[in-house]
Amino acid sequence: MTAALYDATVAHVRRIDPPLSFTHRVYLWLVDLDRTPRLPRWLRPFARFDGRDHFVQDEPGTIREKLDAWLADRGVDLRGGRVVMLAGARVLGYVFNPITLYWCHRPDGELACVVAEVHNTYRGRHAYLLHPDARGRASAAKEFYVSPFQTGDGEYRMRVPEPDSLLSVSVALRQAGSTPLTATLRGVRRAAGAGDLVRMLLARPFVPQRVTALIRKHGVALWLRRAPMPKVTPAGRLGGLNG
Numbered sequence: 001m002t003a004a005l006y007d008a009t010v011a012h013v014r015r016i017d018p019p020l021s022f023t024h025r026v027y028l029w030l031v032d033l034d035r036t037p038r039l040p041r042w043l044r045p046f047a048r049f050d051g052r053d054h055f056v057q058d059e060p061g062t063i064r065e066k067l068d069a070w071l072a073d074r075g076v077d078l079r080g081g082r083v084v085m086l087a088g089a090r091v092l093g094y095v096f097n098p099i100t101l102y103w104c105h106r107p108d109g110e111l112a113c114v115v116a117e118v119h120n121t122y123r124g125r126h127a128y129l130l131h132p133d134a135r136g137r138a139s140a141a142k143e144f145y146v147s148p149f150q151t152g153d154g155e156y157r158m159r160v161p162e163p164d165s166l167l168s169v170s171v172a173l174r175q176a177g178s179t180p181l182t183a184t185l186r187g188v189r190r191a192a193g194a195g196d197l198v199r200m201l202l203a204r205p206f207v208p209q210r211v212t213a214l215i216r217k218h219g220v221a222l223w224l225r226r227a228p229m230p231k232v233t234p235a236g237r238l239g240g241l242n243g
Helices: 042-046 063-072 194-203 207-224
Strands: 004-014 019-030 085-088 099-105 113-121 125-132 139-140 155-159 166-175 179-189
Touching: 019 179, 042 194, 063 085, 063 099, 063 113, 125 139, 125 155, 155 194
Parallel strands: none
Antiparallel strands: 004 019, 004 179, 019 085, 085 099, 099 113, 113 125, 139 155, 155 166, 166 179
16 A cells, blocks of 8 residues: 555543543655655655654564564464554654554455554553454553553554555543543545655644643643543553653
8 A cells, every 4th residue: 555644633532521622734654664654855854754653662673563563462363464554653763652553464465453552741652452343432441651641441442444545543442331531533634755745844843742732731721620640550550662
C-alpha cells in the first residue's frame, strides 16, 4: 500500500463530575511497516518513524521487528504478513502518540489481529492484543494508567475498522455499568507526497508538541475543578512495555 495522511479530529467526552469535553484537529500517518515513506532529505526531520518510539524504548529493532517480537510472545506469528500502522511521526525530534494502532495481516491478506499501543505522559507504555469482529468491534480489560483522574479498573470497548477513504475509531471506557469516558478519532484520507505533507505541516504545525501541551492543559483544568485523583504507585504509571 502507499502511505497516506489523515486529516483528523480527535474528541474526548468525560461524563463524570466534573464533566469535560473537547475536540482538536490533528493529522496522522497510515503506513505499511515494511514500506515506510521515503521523503526528500529536507522533509525527513518532519516525519520520522523510529523503533525507539514504540514498544520497549531501549530494545533494538525497527517498529516491525519489535511488533513481531511482542506478538510472538503471545503466540501470534504473522509469517511475514502485511502490517499497517496508524500513528503520528516524529516532528523535529519529538513524538507523542497517545494511541498507535496496528492492523496485522496473514500472508493471504486476512486480518489476524489488531494491536493498540497506548502511551501516557509519564513515559509509560502498554499494548493490547485485539481480535475485532467483522464490524471492527473489540474489547479489552483496562490494564494501564493513562490519567491521574481515572481509576485503573474497567473495560475498553473499541471500534477499530481498518481505515480506507475515511478513518473512524472509537474507544469507550466502561466502569460499573456506565461509560465515564469516550474518545473518537475521525478523519479523511489524503495523499502523502512531499507537497501534501508540507500543506499539512502548515495547516497543523507541531502536532506532537501540541498534543502533549493540550493533555497537560486539560489536566490542569480538571485539577482546578477539583476532579478526584485516585492514588497510584509510580510503577503503576509505567505499563507493560518499559523493560
